[in-house]
Amino acid sequence: MTVLTGTDVGIKFGQRWLYRHVNFELRNQRVLAVIGDNGVGKTTLIRAILEKQKLTEGQLNWTNQKPVVRYVPQERPDAQDFPLRISEFVSLSFDQGWQPWQTKAEKAQIAHILEDTNLVKLANRRIDRASGGERQRAYLAQALLVNPGVLILDEATANLDNVAKYELMDVVRHYRDHHQLSIIMISHDLEIIQEYADDYLLLKPDGSEFGEVKDLDVTQLEVGNQDHA
Template identity: 40%
Template sequence: MPVIQAKNLGLHYGEQKLFEHANFEINAGDFYAILGENGTGKTSLIRAILGQNHQYSGGLQVASEKVGYVPQFRSISRDYPLSVREFAALGFNHGWRWWLKGSEKAAIQQALEELDLADLANHRLGLSSGGQKQRAFVAQALAQQPDLLILDESTASLDFQHSDEMLRRVKELSLARKMTVLWITHDTSHLKDYANHYLWLHNQKVEAGLIDALPAQAASHAIEGEVHHV
């Protein structure tokens, strides 16, 4: 069974029609790049997949048991008090208990090791580099041991080296865990190094395919620095 299956899916934002008649299947272990100009519905689609947006018609089935979500890089000031390990543990904020189970501690340690952050585990996150901070966001998501990982323009504020480093790690983990990845991006410079499929949102429709068949027009329509999300 596909992890995500859309059948004749239509999505709208208030009175605005974003797309319609979308049909695609995303399988376990697929690495999808999600492309499209501002306002085409990338974020709305992700919210629908997460169950946070019900403004759609047609069918949308999500078979994922656990989703990890990594947002666009957010500024963390130098005086931010939590360590890298404590930040990665925030995903286990249960509300009703403040301690971590042994299995949760082990999952956090594994995520830190996978992202090359184990040596910085007790280092204050605010004093870490931009690349290290963003990898800490990924570690926080991976500690939940998701079978679906969503990167919501998570590389937008990183330079090429740090972006490449983070995506290489995610790709390795995707292959090792058979973890499905959805990567919303405007950066088409190294799509084919990581993604094996694409979803291209344009002209109120969604086009899906193998990354090697990505139309040149899709890459040329990529816009750096999205101002608003729809």
């Protein structure tokens, strides 16, 4: 089943088109990797999906009612400012934020997410004293706490060492396999793309290419760099 469809999407800044005639599908319980050279506009497309950027042309259509969408960035500098335990930081995802009088259901949901993201033993560690991989799993746990239908990972593994990035993506895959979760991820990491993504959207200045990762011509990729366009 298709969750989100992009039809002839085009985004223009001033007189410059980032791209035009971009077509893709996000399918249920699949991982869509958004890839392309630096500056091509991957994060800009994500902003459009999050309704923070208007399309110049084309459409983004949810198949049914728009699901809950949550976003996990590459890093959150503000996390260093939180003197909160990881369990408290994760619970900020609730509408009312962290409260010492959480309901029984809320406490159970937090415990479930901490277990799913392998953070149970770290629940009492302060977020500002956690390692990069631990913080990234806390960002992920916070996003998953409200049971989203779509999860967006924006270079979420870029600052992690080889062990931590696979740990994070294993958690994502495990959660996807056991919940109705569809995932969009921006990545320049070819190994991560080939291991965890099902489909790809390759953005180019003159359009796009969409297909299954097994059919991706990797010679088209500029691997190892990051962009925020």
